[in-house]
Amino acid sequence: MSEAVEQTRRTHWSGVADDAERDRWTRVAEEVAVTLAADALERDRRGEQPFAESRLLQESGLVNLLDPAELGGGGGHWESAFLVVRVLARADASIAQLLGYHYINSANVAFVAPAAEREGWLRRTIEGRWIWGDSVNPVDPNLVLRPDGAGFRLDGFKRFSTGSGVGEALLVNAVVEGGEHDGRLAYLVLPYGHPGVELVDDWDNLGQRLSASNTVRYHDVRVGPEHVLGLGTDEPFQSLVTPGIQLVFGNLYLGIAQGALAQGRELTLARPNSWFLSAADTYREDPFVQRLYGELVSRVAAVEALADRVNRSFDRTIDRGSAVTADDRAALAIEVAQLKAVSSDTAVDVANRVFEATGSSSTASHVGLDLHWRNARTHSLHDPVDFKKLEVGAHFLTGAVQPISLYT
Structure with a gap:
């Protein structure tokens, strides 16, 4: 593929899923759904962080469905990913939400990251079988991101942070205050257990109880250049x-x-x-x-x-x-x-x-x-x-x- 065509395409996704691909991932999802259905109600009542369920998604290969096959991912299309979410939701909508949000959060590597950095993010995601949680709730503009040397300092909190309690990577959105990027939306990726990041186990709602959608608090969190996925633009893609x-x-x-x-x-x-x-x-x-x-x-x-x-x-x-x-x-x-x-x-x-x-x-x-x-x-x-x-x-x-x- 020529460099010009590759730049136009922008991502490893091309074309659409065929019957064989959809059938493959449907079978995997149905097997996982059977396991989830066996004790879905009991787990819902306990309302615990879904660590075991996350491991099930990782071991099944579903978390890497959308990642490029040449790097060890599943090589699948979005149509297959959406179908997987649908199949899992029949048995356990909380875990279906967790996986669906992971697909979108990790896709920001393609949507936001500079071209030269995408492969590195993808390799780490695939090799670590990362689940990407998020802390991006737009109606909670309660984060302060200020320049600090080569990086930033992050303070504040976000509610409804799906997957934050169990994900290896946490996608954070915050508007920069000050410096050369003042007013721009930054996409940050923090690893689980990053210093200053407090996961508040307060998700106790009527439904979707196992989606790990708790509050996250940020206490003078150092954000280095290695944690910056990219900056928001007005590009349609x-x-x-x-x-x-x-x-x-x-x-x-x-x-x-x-x-x-x-x-x-x-x-x-x-x-x-x-x-x-x-x-x-x-x-x-x-x-x-x-x-x-x-x-x-x-x-x-x-x-x-x-x-x-x-x-x-x-x-x-x-x-x-x-x-x-x-x-x-x-x-x-x-x-x-x-x-x-x-x-x-x-x-x-x-x-x-x-x-x-x-x-x-x-x-x-x-x-x-x-x-x-x-x-x-x-x-x-x-x-x-x-x-x-x-x-x-x-x-x-x-x-x-x-x-x-x-x-x-």
């Missing part, structure tokens, strides 16, 4: 990180809905008899129950078809590398927003209404059917879905697109 994370969300919600339906089906088939006013002999034969599942299954199937299409669109856009335009990026963002709108609402609704078919006995704590709803309800509040609907509607009516941010 670099900003693909936001459609990427929102696509993780769409596939996460779809997987949760599929998991709720699968468990609901098992419970419904196991129910004896039927409601005393029904003409059917069993609940599975009751037309009202069948109609309910018909509606829910059809909605989930429609979301799946949209997700598959948008997942592939992401790979096709990535393939354009530095040739990606603002219009390309905007078109992709609208597709992703469409998926976010329908997948979010569908997951919450399906995980709620499936109880209508499974009955009051399915609300028992030991059944754990509520886990799907708790996970969907918690993560779907990440950023208001109404703004995604507004984004889609405004574009449809006026052609307007949202300004680029870490949420749009």
Whole structure:
């Protein structure tokens, strides 16, 4: 490949996944999902940092799915990565979130790092089987990053730092105050246990309890040049990180809905008899129950078809590398927003209404059917879905697109 073509492509990702690749990673994800499903409810109740689950992801090879094969990575495409998130979310949405965020966080090597430094970051990631956590919450502008010699000093805190409790690498976003880079967004990578970094084990929420999304506090943290991944720009290619994370969300919600339906089906088939006013002999034969599942299954199937299409669109856009335009990026963002709108609402609704078919006995704590709803309800509040609907509607009516941010 010529140097000019390589520079245009910008990354090791090219083309789209074929059937063999998707099948390979689906099988791996399904094996991991079986292990996770065996004690998902018990682990959720304990709410401990997911060190064991992280090792499972590392040993399976899933953490390196997107890394270049020539350096020892999985050589996979984004379509496969999104599909893996979806498969895991059927069994354990917390760990699916952890892995999905890792994919996006580590992808900043391609989106942000200078070309000459990318291979070094990739080699360390692959050889160490790193999981990349993050501390980037844009609505917590509570970090102070000031120049200090050749590097910086970092103070403050960030909430909702997914993967920070277990990841080998912690991606941190902070705006520089002072010096030649004043006002620019810096992407920092700190190793687990870096001096001055305090991991606060305070993630005790309704759902996604094992996503390690705790608070991180920074106490006069030295940030050397070796910890600086790169600086933010207004380049359309670099900003693909936001459609990427929102696509993780769409596939996460779809997987949760599929998991709720699968468990609901098992419970419904196991129910004896039927409601005393029904003409059917069993609940599975009751037309009202069948109609309910018909509606829910059809909605989930429609979301799946949209997700598959948008997942592939992401790979096709990535393939354009530095040739990606603002219009390309905007078109992709609208597709992703469409998926976010329908997948979010569908997951919450399906995980709620499936109880209508499974009955009051399915609300028992030991059944754990509520886990799907708790996970969907918690993560779907990440950023208001109404703004995604507004984004889609405004574009449809006026052609307007949202300004680029870490949420749009």
